Amino acid sequence: MNNAYVISWNIRQLMAAKGLYQTTDLVPLMAEHGVSLSREQIYRLVTSTPSRLNLEVLAAFCDILGCTPNDLITFTRATAAASAERTASGETAGLQPIGDLRPVPARIRRPGV
Numbered sequence: 001m002n003n004a005y006v007i008s009w010n011i012r013q014l015m016a017a018k019g020l021y022q023t024t025d026l027v028p029l030m031a032e033h034g035v036s037l038s039r040e041q042i043y044r045l046v047t048s049t050p051s052r053l054n055l056e057v058l059a060a061f062c063d064i065l066g067c068t069p070n071d072l073i074t075f076t077r078a079t080a081a082a083s084a085e086r087t088a089s090g091e092t093a094g095l096q097p098i099g100d101l102r103p104v105p106a107r108i109r110r111p112g113v
Contacts, residue, residue: 008074009049014065021103023047026064033060 020026023043030037035057037045044050045057058069065072 004078006076006078007049008076010072010074011046011061011065014067014071015046016101018065019104029064030057030060033063035060 015021015026023046024039026042026046027037027039030042037057045053058072061072062068
């Protein structure tokens, strides 16, 4: 039996609940909390589960999103049954979907207009 853990990084769902749909929206918010990360670094943190996470970054995410670390990260003991429950998208079956939240349409502005 496999004793590894399945780690769910729930930042996308929490961002959507706060109306934040673009990773670049987090850059100035993180800076306000004293965390200086590039937009590329924030993109990687949001789009993939980090293997390591600085506690200052975790605290800033929690403050910005109004959540706790337990809301951001969930651990499930991986077993053969749990592996079978994983969906094609890689999310666990027990994870709450985003629901009726939809992304904000992009506004395209031409330079100098």
